[in-house]
Amino acid sequence: MSRSYPESAPDIAALASALADPTRVMICISVLDGRAWTLTELSRALSIPLSSMSEHVSMLVDRGILAERRQGRHRYVQLASNDIAEWLEHTGALAGRSVESAPSLAAKTRDHHLLEARTCYRHIAGRLGVQIFAALSDRQWIDDTVTVTDSGRAGLAEVWGIHLPSSPASARSVARPCLDWTERRTHLGGWLGDELCRVFLDRAWISRRSSSRALALTPTGRDELDWILTAEVTQL
Known part of the structure; x- marks a missing residue:
């Protein structure tokens, strides 16, 4: 009935x-x-x-x-859609526990790589993702509402050649918080999150690991992004 x-x-x-x-x-x-x-x-x-x-x-x-x-x-x-991706990532953070991987060295290595850096749909997640968010906050390139500031617009253009659209082509946010399921902290989503991932890949600062959504930070990337890697991650 x-x-x-x-x-x-x-x-x-x-x-x-x-x-x-x-x-x-x-x-x-x-x-x-x-x-x-x-x-x-x-x-x-x-x-x-x-x-x-x-x-x-x-x-x-x-x-x-x-x-x-x-x-x-x-x-x-x-x-x-991107909304489904962020919903999955957020739900994973709320789950409280993870499904155990196979008890093998290969599986543990893959897990370690995913914790360090991975793609969340088209933006960067994992430890590297939350460090990026923390660094942008520390430099006040994004404010407490995850809105790009005037200094952020100037900094993104000068440092990475990223020019924010004056008016978004769609209803999608320029920048938005995304709760990271492994770190339980915020990484950057939205148009800017996607663009940072694209730029870092294009410049070979990060690379995709084979047969996985994990990302690897290259030696050049470590040099170019040292100010991000030392960012203190304190935000919830």
């Missing part, structure tokens, strides 16, 4: 049910790198039979968590 309620409400239960299975959670975490994956790639990465992977992905697509497109014989999937 279906129940009726005194007023309408968003169907959060339907969305949550799609992530009630650990395998579907791992699929979503895998595509948090912002790239499109084939089902075969996901199947190999997570050691899940392709038939089971297809079923899990179909549910995530139906719930609007993943978006898919077909190209030839391949079915590509990725997160449906």
Whole structure:
């Protein structure tokens, strides 16, 4: 028997049910790198039979968590939006505990790399991400409301060649806080978070690690970003 309620409400239960299975959670975490994956790639990465992977992905697509497109014989999937990515990261921080990885040196090494630096959709997360946020706050390039200040506009243009749009092309925030699930502190999201990640990759200050959304800080990056790496992370 279906129940009726005194007023309408968003169907959060339907969305949550799609992530009630650990395998579907791992699929979503895998595509948090912002790239499109084939089902075969996901199947190999997570050691899940392709038939089971297809079923899990179909549910995530139906719930609007993943978006898919077909190209030839391949079915590509990725997160449906930046909002979904930040929701996953924030929910992970609220979860309070993590699913244990395999008891192997390779798995522990991958975990260590993810803790140090990784992509959260298109911006930088992990320890490096929260250090970037802290450094921008220390220099007063962003204020307590995570709004870019006048000195921030000038500094971003001078130091990194980043020019903020005078008027956003969409309703998306120029800069916004994103709660980091491993650090339990804030890293930078929004348009500026994406742009910093793009610039750092283009300048080879960071690089993508193979078969993972983890990032590696290059020797050049350590030199160029030393003032960020020494930032005291105190914000919640």
